[in-house]
Amino acid sequence: MTNEKYRRPFTFKSGQTLKNRFVMAPMTTKMSFYDGVITEDEKRYYQMRSKEVGAVITAAANVSENGKGWEGELGVHDDKHIAGLSELASSIKVNGTKAILQLYHGGRMTHASVLKGMQPVAPSSVKALRPDSEMPRGLEEEEIVQIIDDFKGAAIRAAKAGFDGVELHGANTYLIQQFFSPHSNRRSDKWGGSRDKRFRFIDELVDSVTAAVEEITTDPFIVGYRFSPEEIEDPGIRFNDTLYLIEQLCQKPLDYLHVSLRHYDQVSQSKDYKDQPILKYLHEQINGRVPLISVGDIRTGEDAEKALKNSELAAVxxxxxxxxxxxxxxxxxxxxxxxxxxxxxxxxxLALTNGVWGFMQGMMPERLK
Ligand SMILES: Cc1cc2nc3c(=O)[nH]c(=O)nc-3n(C[C@H](O)[C@H](O)[C@H](O)COP(=O)(O)O)c2cc1C
Incomplete structure (x- = not known):
């Protein structure tokens, strides 16, 4: 059996080639030191899971001190992280696997206890609809500009550390998504209000990061963007908002889009988009302009084949x-x-220390617990 789609290499626009169509999905390990510096355990965890996969997207790495989401999170908000990140990139890149650092800010999805007593920040002072959520403080305009700059600084550090690229974590309810969501963004200045205005943060963020890496890197450098297609909140992001988002992002110099799904065959909550899986709608809308990474319960080669009918790369x-x-x-x-x-x-x-083990417990299918 040599014709399976997942065996074929894939070359991004920027020029980086993946040796096959599989990508390791970003997964938080909770293994880093208290200040975000990488540990030996973490390197061992990645070494074990690299080598065979086309690219590894790392766990979310925090770009700003006020964006830290949990203890044990990887950090990229300071130059002191570069040395450890460089060791991480080298350990992933064995056998030609590409190393992509996921860049993250938690926004309102964090806690004062994690931020050493600071109140979490968000586009607006609106609590998330989660049992343990805290009331965030709405960001001042200069702070928004600063956070965009923090993402840019983090991308530059990733390049300096030898990563082949970065992924902007615009999914799973964190800060980037919070700017696009009408639930978390109730601003009435230029950063909120209409859908176009709620897109402004993403617009400026992507432009700033892609321009910065273009300026500082001579080798091809991957910039990808991850998004969640829908929210359960009301008001919240609906699938037609995501189609708008995709349309905007297709016009950017991004190397890939990466949807966050529980199952690659998942169907939309919206009554207008129930005829086929979300992945198929997305792939049709993108129409070859940017490669799409699928994800969600891909457990067999057959699953990967199916997911790759509507995407160029499959994350596991x-x-x-x-x-x-x-x-x-x-x-x-x-x-x-x-x-x-x-x-x-x-x-x-399997190098699954306490942090990742604990995190896994809530996220593994019953039979994997
Ligand atoms: C332990 C664990 C940690 C995760 N951490 C992240 C993360 O840091 N960033 C992210 O975008 N998604 C994260 N996810 C979601 C995964 O990237 C992926 O979308 C999800 O696990 C579905 O893929 P799977 O069925 O192949 O596991 C995490 C998932 C798990 C199980």
């Missing part, structure tokens, strides 16, 4: 936690050898 997350050699087993038709279960005793062998 949890299966790489339970089986770091999942890619080779799929590529070499040895799927019967894939490990889908992790026992407490195997945690050390």
């Amino acid at each position: 997350g949890r299966v790489l936690l339970s089986d770091p050699n999942w890619i080779n087993k799929v590529m070499e038709d040895k799927e019967d050898m894939i490990r889908y279960d992790v026992t407490e005793e195997e945690r050390d062998l």
